[in-house]
Amino acid sequence: MNVPAIATLTRLRTACSQCNLRELCLPVGLNADELNSLDNLVSTRRKIRRGDSLFYGGEPFSALYAVRFGFFKSTLTSGDGREQVTGFYMAGELLGMDGIGTDRHTCTLTALEDSEVCVMPFARVEELSRRFEPLQRHFHKVLSREIVRDQGVMMLLGSMRAEERLAAFLVNLSQRLTTRGFSASEFVLRMTRDEIGSYLGMKLETVSRLFSRFQEDGMIEVHQKHVRIIDIAGLRRVMAQAHSAN
Amino acid sequence: MNVPAIATLTRLRTACSQCNLRELCLPVGLNADELNSLDNLVSTRRKIRRGDSLFYGGEPFSALYAVRFGFFKSTLTSGDGREQVTGFYMAGELLGMDGIGTDRHTCTLTALEDSEVCVMPFARVEELSRRFEPLQRHFHKVLSREIVRDQGVMMLLGSMRAEERLAAFLVNLSQRLTTRGFSASEFVLRMTRDEIGSYLGMKLETVSRLFSRFQEDGMIEVHQKHVRIIDIAGLRRVMAQAHSAN
DNA sequence: GGCGACCCTTGATCCGCGTCAATTCCCCAT
């Protein structure tokens, strides 16, 4: 009598239909019935302490992860040991899609604050999306959007100057925080200057200098990791100035 | 009697099971039976003349495309009109995956030489991959690999210096040509210096100068669009030199 | 077959950002 009771509890606890992130996460746009069929999508949840990694590049791939709360960076390490930050992830975003192609993760996912993820065994994702057209469709959309996001970063890195890149970064962060119900104008950076720099293709000193400059220009206020955006229109203007880098 | 005969002919003509690219393309790894079920995946073929576009950013998305022969570039245009080359595609590679997420293409695909693609209506791709597990699996792998590829470019742009990037570009081209049965060491660039530069985040003059330098160093021979790779190990050494950019 | 439109090459100069270095700030652990 006891074991099934616990199993039910676990199921409920990890049920997408009960999750307040369902409007952001994989089940977005599904109706109540459809949601219920998803309730065994998530096998367990897993807590990751700040500084620890969810998975490492090279590890075998078996599951996708949805961020419940917390903050992650993904990093890629090249043959010669250089490390590049390839993305930052927050609640409702999906991790691990890089592993599908080769059955091994290519990047490492590290928590930048104490975090929790929903573990979705990939076999289950595929099975459910075969049986279940709306999930299939949405899953494909999520994969595709990751491609589009990456191409956006390529454009950032390939054709914008340092100040434009940093402005774009701040605007993007602000938008994503807003979507999640946080303040659009005031937030705490979870990553270091070095990590921002790696992501944006510049050195930490440059990041720091640009923060100071944006502050002088009255567009933001920065104190260490605290950022307040005063003039988001100004930042948008900076990121769109057409006068090139290359 | 006549119409069905033509229909059969068309079917045969566009059948994956008859295509010599099936080992590179979507149906990779499927057995004969499985391949046959795919024979109505491709609705038609479409020829694109050099300089023409298969689709433009902003257009509604309806199908994926597999390159039969030819060569494409994909470009992204930012709000302020800057254009960034985000990739080059050759036979057997899949185009259009950027459109799935928003039902609109985000990038423009332009033929750099006279080309032909197989048109795969996306609804059909999804339907077949629901009914057909190996296709589903492989399709997911293709999407995931595109993500990984893009992350590789991010690393390139974010953490390598110009000469490393260009060396990496040449090595990558050579590899992909080899896979397709072409010479690994001698080929014709289908894109201009400007397009290479855009892709690699540098100016065309820099591309040109680096080509000349690689030639002086005895690693390649270049005459306009003709490239001969003499010392691929040397190029690999250049792309891996750890002494940073940022 | 010759003319024009690109494309490529190469040089000279300049500047954005990387590099190196010193100092300060902040958080955390004792």
Place this chain on the structure above:
DNA sequence: ATGGGGAATTGACGCGGATCAAGGGTCGCC
């Protein structure tokens, strides 16, 4: 409270690659 260490800031300087400019090669089109 206090000391230690990582993170951030700021300045001085130099270099890689952008910018500007001129010339030459190649191919398609009349």
